[in-house]
Amino acid sequence: MSLLHLSEVTRTVIPPDQPALTILNGVDLTVEPGDRVSIVGRSGSGKSTLLNLMGLLDQPTSGTLTFDDRPVKSYSSAERDRVRGARIGFIFQQFNLLPGRTALENVTMPLLYASGTQFWRRKAIAAEMLEQVGLGHRLTSLPDRLSGGEQQRVAIARSLVRGPSLILADEPTGALDLDTGQTVMELIDDVATRTGAALVIITHDPAIATRARDHYRLDRGVLRRADAGVGERTAALAADGAGASGAGAFGASA
Numbered sequence: 001m002s003l004l005h006l007s008e009v010t011r012t013v014i015p016p017d018q019p020a021l022t023i024l025n026g027v028d029l030t031v032e033p034g035d036r037v038s039i040v041g042r043s044g045s046g047k048s049t050l051l052n053l054m055g056l057l058d059q060p061t062s063g064t065l066t067f068d069d070r071p072v073k074s075y076s077s078a079e080r081d082r083v084r085g086a087r088i089g090f091i092f093q094q095f096n097l098l099p100g101r102t103a104l105e106n107v108t109m110p111l112l113y114a115s116g117t118q119f120w121r122r123k124a125i126a127a128e129m130l131e132q133v134g135l136g137h138r139l140t141s142l143p144d145r146l147s148g149g150e151q152q153r154v155a156i157a158r159s160l161v162r163g164p165s166l167i168l169a170d171e172p173t174g175a176l177d178l179d180t181g182q183t184v185m186e187l188i189d190d191v192a193t194r195t196g197a198a199l200v201i202i203t204h205d206p207a208i209a210t211r212a213r214d215h216y217r218l219d220r221g222v223l224r225r226a227d228a229g230v231g232e233r234t235a236a237l238a239a240d241g242a243g244a245s246g247a248g249a250f251g252a253s254a
């Protein structure tokens with residue numbers, strides 16, 4: 001059973017007064033539970049368009065997109081919203097935290113749409129999640145009192161607080177310096193490993209990408225498997241050297 005599957009997926013748009021533009025062309029991709037996938041592509045190659053499809057925000061023009069082996073086109077729009085809210089976590093370059101709300105309030109927000117225990121225990125769950133990302137001592141801090149790395153940790157906690165099966169990370173370290181970016185990447189991988197979530201990371205940074213297990217390159221809307229090359233071997237060696245059992249696929253940073 002696959003978590004997410006794209007088969008021969010095409011996405012075409014028709015801009016006003018212009019010919020049709022095919023942004024994605026025959027994309028095939030399977031993401032299984034617990035997978036670590038990287039997708040690298042230049043600006044304009046179709047990364048955001050692909051992310052919007054994987055996040056059930058858009059529909060393919062042709063081809064098949066399934067989530068939990070069910071064609072996404074068979075979901076009602078309310079069902080799609082529910083699946084997206086409960087099963088998919090988005091992490092973006094921009095943290096998009098609500099400025100007047102504390103870290104705890106920001107992370108509690110997605111649980112307002114949950115039901116049962118997740119709803120009733122929302123504050124405790126959000127606090128636990130902030131603890132997991134190393135911010136248990138900053139629950140009442142407002143975003144403008146936090147560093148960029150800390151804000152991204154809050155955003156990660158908010159994305160993962162409902163325990164998604166699929167994490168879609170779009171340039172998650174793009175607004176951070178190199179060291180903070182490495183730490184944040186390890187954190188995302190660590191949380192994904194602990195929860196068994198699949199992680200798809202979209203990046204232009206080969207150093208981040210080569211730490212995944214499955215590598216793809218998107219070139220003018222065409223997705224191809226890519227050889228991870230030296231970077232993957234380096235990451236594997238680093239992980240071996242660290243000797244950390246159960247370490248995530250993105251491994252320890254140098």
Ligand SMILES: Nc1ncnc2c1ncn2[C@@H]1O[C@H](COP(=O)(O)OP(=O)(O)OP(=O)(O)O)[C@@H](O)[C@H]1O
Nearest residue numbers: 013015021023041042043044045046047048049050
């Ligand atoms: N609704 C639309 N109408 C017209 N053109 C579009 C539309 N959506 C995307 N495009 C074009 O399709 C191409 C791919 O867009 P997309 O945003 O997916 O690229 P990207 O790889 O995410 O780029 P970047 O890294 O710069 O964000 C671009 O040339 C973009 O201008």
